[in-house]
Amino acid sequence: MININETNKKHCCGCTACESVCHKKCISMQTDNEGFKYPVVDKTKCVNCRLCEKVCPILNKTHNVFPNTAYIVRNKNSEIVRSSTSGGAVTAFSKEIINNGGIVFGGAFDGNFYVKHTYAETESELSKFRSSKYVQSDMGTTFTEVKQQLDNGKFVMFTGTPCQVEGLQNYLRKPYDNLFTIDFVCRAVPSPLVWEKYREFMEKKFGSEITYANFREKTYGYHSANLTLRFANGKKSIENTNTDYMLKSFFKGICSRPSCYDCKFREPGRVSDLTVFDCWNITRYVNGLADDDKGYTAVIIQSTKGAKLFEKAKHNLIVYPADPKLLLENDGHMAMENPKYHKNRKEYFEMLNNGYNIEQVVKKYIPIKISRKIFGKFRGFFYKTGILRFLKKLKIK
Ligand SMILES: Cc1cc2nc3c(=O)[nH]c(=O)nc-3n(C[C@H](O)[C@H](O)[C@H](O)COP(=O)(O)OP(=O)(O)OC[C@H]3O[C@@H](n4cnc5c(N)ncnc54)[C@H](O)[C@@H]3O)c2cc1C
Incomplete structure (x- = not known):
C-alpha cells in the first residue's frame, strides 16, 4: 500500500490517483502543516490489493521520446x-x-x-x-x-x-x-497554506475583502507581469516577483x-x-x-x-x-531543471505556523531590498515612459 510519512514526502506529488482508484475507499487526502495534501490509508479497511501503488505516477514513471x-x-x-x-x-x-x-x-x-x-x-x-x-x-x-x-x-x-x-x-x-x-x-x-496566509495578510492590510486576484496581470506588459489584487473598498495591490510576498516566496524556492x-x-x-x-x-x-x-x-x-x-x-x-x-x-x-531548495524552508513554515504573518516571515528569510520597493512604486511611470521595456530588453539580451 501507499505509505507516505514525514520522511518520504518528496515521493508524493498529491495527484490523487491512489485515492481515486481505491475500491475500498480507504485512502483519503489529508492536509499537512505546510498546506499540502497527502494520501492517508485506513489500514483497517485496506485489503492490500496494491492498486494504489500500480497507479502512482512517481512509482511507475514512464520515459518519453524527445518531441520533434x-x-x-x-x-x-x-x-x-x-x-x-x-x-x-x-x-x-x-x-x-x-x-x-x-x-x-x-x-x-x-x-x-x-x-x-x-x-x-x-x-x-x-x-x-x-x-x-x-x-x-x-x-x-x-x-x-x-x-x-x-x-x-x-x-x-x-x-x-x-x-x-x-x-x-x-x-x-x-x-x-x-x-x-x-x-x-x-x-x-507553491503551498495553498502560504496563499491562504498571504490573502489573510493582504485583506487585513487593505482593510477589505479581495474581489479579484491574478498572478500574471499584464498591466505593465507581458515581460513585467504582476500579482494583482483588487479589494471590495476599491483599493488595488500590484506587486512584482521582487516585491510581492507570495511571488517572492515562490521564486525563491521556499514554499x-x-x-x-x-x-x-x-x-x-x-x-x-x-x-x-x-x-x-x-x-x-x-x-x-x-x-x-x-x-x-x-x-x-x-x-x-x-x-x-x-x-x-x-x-x-x-x-x-x-x-x-x-x-x-x-x-x-x-x-529539465529543478528549482533550488531554500535552506530556510523548514523555518519559514515553522514561523508561519507559529502565528507570524507572511510579511514578518518574508522579512526574516527572503527580505525585499529597499531599492526594489522604490523601483516598484514607480513602475507605472517607468512603463508609460518606455523605460521599463528598455530595461527588460537589456535583461533579455
Ligand atoms: C504552477 C505553474 C507553474 C508554471 N511554471 C512554468 C515555468 O516554470 N515555465 C514556463 O514557461 N511556464 C510555466 N507555467 C505555464 C505558464 O504559466 C502558462 O500556463 C503557459 O505558458 C500557457 O499559457 P496560455 O496563455 O496559453 O494559457 P492560460 O490561459 O494562461 O492557461 C493556463 C492553464 O493552466 C491551468 N492552470 C492554471 N493554474 C493551475 C494550477 N495551479 N494547477 C493546474 N493547472 C493550472 C488552467 O487550467 C489553464 O488551462 C506554469 C504554470 C503553472 C500553473
Missing part, C-alpha cells in the same frame, strides 16, 4: 491574450473541445480564491481557467469525474501540471481516444511542494498530448518579428492526437513553427 515538433502561437482574440498568462493558446485548444460538445477540466479560483480543479462546458466559462495560479490546485474528485465523462463518450480535455496529467493517465489505466491532455512546463507548485525540488516529470517528452509554456524570447526564434510585449505561448506537440488538435485549433491562432530543442533549452529550461 514545436510552435510559438498567439490567440487571434486580443482580449484572450490580455487575460491569459502567455499567448492564450490553452483557450484556443479548449474552445475546440467545447465546440465539439466536450468538457474541459482545469485549475481555477473558487469564490474564496482557493485554487481547485473544476470543469467548463461553455466557451464563456473558459475564462476562469485563464492565467496561471501559482498554487497547488486541489484535485478533489476530478479524476473520477473525468473517467465518468470519458465513459459516457464525451470529448474531455484535462489541463494541469505534468504530475497531474501522468497521475490521471495511470488512474484511467487505458488510453481513451476522446481524452486530450495539456500539461505545462512547471517550475513547482513549494517537497516533490517539486526533485521532480520526476521534468523531461522534454511527456505523456500529455500538448505541452505549453512561456515564450519570453520571441525575437530569438522568429526572424524579423518585433516583441510587442503582449505574450506568446510555446507549444510542444507530444502525440498524434496533440498534432490533430493543434491543426483543428489553428484557425484561432497566429502560428510560427519553432525548433523544440532551442525553445526548451531557452524558455522551457524548467522542463
Whole structure:
C-alpha cells in the first residue's frame, strides 16, 4: 500500500490517483502543516490489493521520446491574450473541445480564491481557467469525474501540471481516444497554506475583502507581469516577483511542494498530448518579428492526437513553427531543471505556523531590498515612459 510519512514526502506529488482508484475507499487526502495534501490509508479497511501503488505516477514513471515538433502561437482574440498568462493558446485548444460538445477540466479560483480543479462546458466559462495560479490546485474528485465523462463518450480535455496529467493517465489505466491532455512546463507548485496566509495578510492590510486576484496581470506588459489584487473598498495591490510576498516566496524556492525540488516529470517528452509554456524570447526564434510585449505561448506537440488538435485549433491562432530543442533549452529550461531548495524552508513554515504573518516571515528569510520597493512604486511611470521595456530588453539580451 501507499505509505507516505514525514520522511518520504518528496515521493508524493498529491495527484490523487491512489485515492481515486481505491475500491475500498480507504485512502483519503489529508492536509499537512505546510498546506499540502497527502494520501492517508485506513489500514483497517485496506485489503492490500496494491492498486494504489500500480497507479502512482512517481512509482511507475514512464520515459518519453524527445518531441520533434514545436510552435510559438498567439490567440487571434486580443482580449484572450490580455487575460491569459502567455499567448492564450490553452483557450484556443479548449474552445475546440467545447465546440465539439466536450468538457474541459482545469485549475481555477473558487469564490474564496482557493485554487481547485473544476470543469467548463461553455466557451464563456473558459475564462476562469485563464492565467496561471501559482498554487497547488486541489484535485478533489476530478479524476473520477473525468473517467465518468470519458465513459459516457464525451470529448474531455484535462489541463494541469505534468504530475497531474501522468497521475490521471495511470488512474484511467487505458488510453481513451476522446481524452486530450495539456500539461505545462512547471517550475513547482507553491503551498495553498502560504496563499491562504498571504490573502489573510493582504485583506487585513487593505482593510477589505479581495474581489479579484491574478498572478500574471499584464498591466505593465507581458515581460513585467504582476500579482494583482483588487479589494471590495476599491483599493488595488500590484506587486512584482521582487516585491510581492507570495511571488517572492515562490521564486525563491521556499514554499513549494517537497516533490517539486526533485521532480520526476521534468523531461522534454511527456505523456500529455500538448505541452505549453512561456515564450519570453520571441525575437530569438522568429526572424524579423518585433516583441510587442503582449505574450506568446510555446507549444510542444507530444502525440498524434496533440498534432490533430493543434491543426483543428489553428484557425484561432497566429502560428510560427519553432525548433523544440532551442525553445526548451531557452524558455522551457524548467522542463529539465529543478528549482533550488531554500535552506530556510523548514523555518519559514515553522514561523508561519507559529502565528507570524507572511510579511514578518518574508522579512526574516527572503527580505525585499529597499531599492526594489522604490523601483516598484514607480513602475507605472517607468512603463508609460518606455523605460521599463528598455530595461527588460537589456535583461533579455
Ligand atoms: C504552477 C505553474 C507553474 C508554471 N511554471 C512554468 C515555468 O516554470 N515555465 C514556463 O514557461 N511556464 C510555466 N507555467 C505555464 C505558464 O504559466 C502558462 O500556463 C503557459 O505558458 C500557457 O499559457 P496560455 O496563455 O496559453 O494559457 P492560460 O490561459 O494562461 O492557461 C493556463 C492553464 O493552466 C491551468 N492552470 C492554471 N493554474 C493551475 C494550477 N495551479 N494547477 C493546474 N493547472 C493550472 C488552467 O487550467 C489553464 O488551462 C506554469 C504554470 C503553472 C500553473
